[in-house]
Amino acid sequence: MACQLHAQLILLTTFILVLNLRLYPVLGHNLGDTEKSSMEEEGAPEALNAAVMMYNENKSDLYLRHVVEVKNVRKHMVARKNLFFDVILGKTTCMKTQADLTNCLLNDQTDQQEHEFCSFEVLLSYMETYTVLMNSSCHRI
Template sequence: MAYLPHAPLLLLIILVVPPNLSQSDIFETLFPTMQKHRMNKVMTQEALDYAVSKYNEISSDLNLSRVVEVLSVYKLQREGTIFYFEVILGQTICMKDESDLTNCPLFEQAVQQERKLCIFLVYVASDETHPSMETLTCTR
C-alpha cells in the first residue's frame, strides 16, 4: 500500500472542522493544488463505488447504504490519484446478507430514511489496480 504523507493531516482536517465552515472550504484553502472534480470520469465513479462498498463492509448497519447525493469531489494527481468525496448516504431496503443487491431502492417512509454525511478519501495507485481507503468519516 502506498504511503500518503498528508493522510494524518487530512484526517485531522476532516475530523476537526469548525461547524460554520464547510470541509470543502477548508480543504481548498489548505490544499490549493487539489482540483474540484466532477463525477463524469470512470476512475472517479469507480473510486466512489469502492469507498461506498468499504463503508458497507465495515458499518454495523444491517441494511446496505448507497449514495443519495454527491456534494463535492476533489482530485489530486501525484504518483497515483487521491480522491476526496463528500457525499450523502441513505439506507436501502436491502439487507447486507441478501444475495442480489443490484436493485436496492431507498426506504420511502420518512422514519426509515436515515441519511449520513460521509467523507471518503481514496487513493488509487498509478496502475489503477489497487484503490485503498485512507479516510472514512460519517455523521448523521
C-alpha cells in the first residue's frame, strides 16, 4: 500500500514539474527570444569594443573603423550571455599600423567619409572571462 502511494506521489510531482516547465513561456520568459537591452548592460561596452577590434583585425582596409552610433542592443541569456549590436561604423584617420591609436578621429574629408551598418553577435562567457565574436555582417551605407 505504501509503495503505491509513493509511486503516485512521484508521478504527481513529475506531472507538476512538467506542467510548470511547459507554462514557463506563458509567464513571460520564452527561452529562445532575445530581449531589448542597452549599452548600460553589464559587459556591453567591453563586448562592443571587442567586436569592433576583431572586425578591424579581419578587415583588409588600411584604416580603422570606429563606432559612430549604436542603433540597437539586444541580449539573449540562457547558460551564457549573447549580446546583439546594430551599429554604424565610420572610417577613422588612423591606420592599423600606427603605434598610438588613442586619438583616432573620424575622417571628415567628404571623399573619405565611409560609413557601414554592422550587426555583431558577441558571446560573453559566464563571469565574463572571455568574449567571442560569433557573427558579424556589415554593408556600406
